[in-house]
Amino acid sequence: MNFAACIVLSCACVNAFASLTSVSSLTPVAPLPTMPVSQAVATPPSAGAAELAIPKVQMRRVWPKLKLIRPVQIVARPDRADRLYVVEQAGRVIEIDTADPDNEGRIVLDIREPVFDKFNEQGLLSLAFHPKFAENHFVYVWYTAQKNEKQSDREVLARFTGNDDGTIDPSSQLILLEIPDPAWNHNGGTVLFGPDGFLYVSTGDGGAGNDPWGNGQNTNSLLAAVLRLDVDHPPEGKMYGIPSDNPFAGKASSAPEIFAYGLRNVWRMSFDRKTGELYAGDVGQNAWEEVDIVTKGGNFGWRCREGFHPTEGVADRSNADPKFIEPITEYSHKDGVSVTGGYVYRGTENPDLVGVYLYADYGVGTMWGLRTAGGKVTAGPTVVGGKHGFCPTSFGEMSDGTLFVCGTSSGADGPGQIFRLSAMK
Ligand SMILES: [Ca+2]
Ligand SMILES: [Ca+2]
Numbered sequence: 001m002n003f004a005a006c007i008v009l010s011c012a013c014v015n016a017f018a019s020l021t022s023v024s025s026l027t028p029v030a031p032l033p034t035m036p037v038s039q040a041v042a043t044p045p046s047a048g049a050a051e052l053a054i055p056k057v058q059m060r061r062v063w064p065k066l067k068l069i070r071p072v073q074i075v076a077r078p079d080r081a082d083r084l085y086v087v088e089q090a091g092r093v094i095e096i097d098t099a100d101p102d103n104e105g106r107i108v109l110d111i112r113e114p115v116f117d118k119f120n121e122q123g124l125l126s127l128a129f130h131p132k133f134a135e136n137h138f139v140y141v142w143y144t145a146q147k148n149e150k151q152s153d154r155e156v157l158a159r160f161t162g163n164d165d166g167t168i169d170p171s172s173q174l175i176l177l178e179i180p181d182p183a184w185n186h187n188g189g190t191v192l193f194g195p196d197g198f199l200y201v202s203t204g205d206g207g208a209g210n211d212p213w214g215n216g217q218n219t220n221s222l223l224a225a226v227l228r229l230d231v232d233h234p235p236e237g238k239m240y241g242i243p244s245d246n247p248f249a250g251k252a253s254s255a256p257e258i259f260a261y262g263l264r265n266v267w268r269m270s271f272d273r274k275t276g277e278l279y280a281g282d283v284g285q286n287a288w289e290e291v292d293i294v295t296k297g298g299n300f301g302w303r304c305r306e307g308f309h310p311t312e313g314v315a316d317r318s319n320a321d322p323k324f325i326e327p328i329t330e331y332s333h334k335d336g337v338s339v340t341g342g343y344v345y346r347g348t349e350n351p352d353l354v355g356v357y358l359y360a361d362y363g364v365g366t367m368w369g370l371r372t373a374g375g376k377v378t379a380g381p382t383v384v385g386g387k388h389g390f391c392p393t394s395f396g397e398m399s400d401g402t403l404f405v406c407g408t409s410s411g412a413d414g415p416g417q418i419f420r421l422s423a424m425k
Contacts, residue, residue: 074396281341
């Protein structure tokens, strides 16, 4: 690993790179592509062209008085339509009063200890509110922790409990799961609840390059996977339950927590609130960034496959088994370096945008849109916009479907910013 290269790469490596030298020549402020990225999967639209059009997207800066340091996620508080929580990578959570355009935010959680964020992809990476947060005040977080005298470096899933005033008690931590982590990079990760009420976690393949530990195709490993846990019904002596229809539930040969695997480093994933489909941006290695619709029991190909291609430099890449589920789309490292998965727009203010899945590249700031039906792309992907010099770390969705994107300007350590997204008129 080349940590020095990572620091020099001020923008282009928060969530991505096994082989930093291969991307060190990329500048995070490369011009946005003006043409749609060529794709192998676009199916001719069968409905009317107007219906399937993908509008350009406008980004409007909101809450400019917030002083955010490396914001990595925006999450809507389920019991308050006027509150968003922003996750900072170092381990703080900032609450925004969305009704106040001059809001300066309020720190509602600070767990910079025990979070360990020495290297670029480490830190507090994700937060999810329990669907019944109004009743139980539970939030779930995913972070990296440093080794101590008893434990190795690890990825941690923990629950914290909030107070009536919206703050979250840092002393309320209950650790649900710890996964030993062999390298500083590829730590996932998103935590979120599905429409089924289960908690989904993307873990990352552990790190280094070419998945040297073979976690991607090892169904005994919790790494390189999306896990699905029943946090509401832990059996006696356990921290969580296993949904009975998890693909490996009750099978001794594999980890019952796994929902899907063969995923290199799903940094951001989301459910389409209409269809229930789980969209994931799986960060590529040196060549291809991909978007997947993650299905139960699916094997998404890593480390044998990168995008629609055999992984360069991997000996077992010829093992391109039909069991591998290909992405729904990809883009090459000519057009970006690290995919930030987004959301399908389901708001009401932008009718032209309804049904469009938006995603972006962290390194170059380009934003794309596409439509799908039946798990296949039916329109796009097409470049819908983005912002030159802005590094989008995450999209966020309010309860009414309004979408935001957060990230940093002028590199990973530049000022944190939030933009509201709308269809260009
Ligand atoms: Ca790791
Ligand atoms: Ca794949």
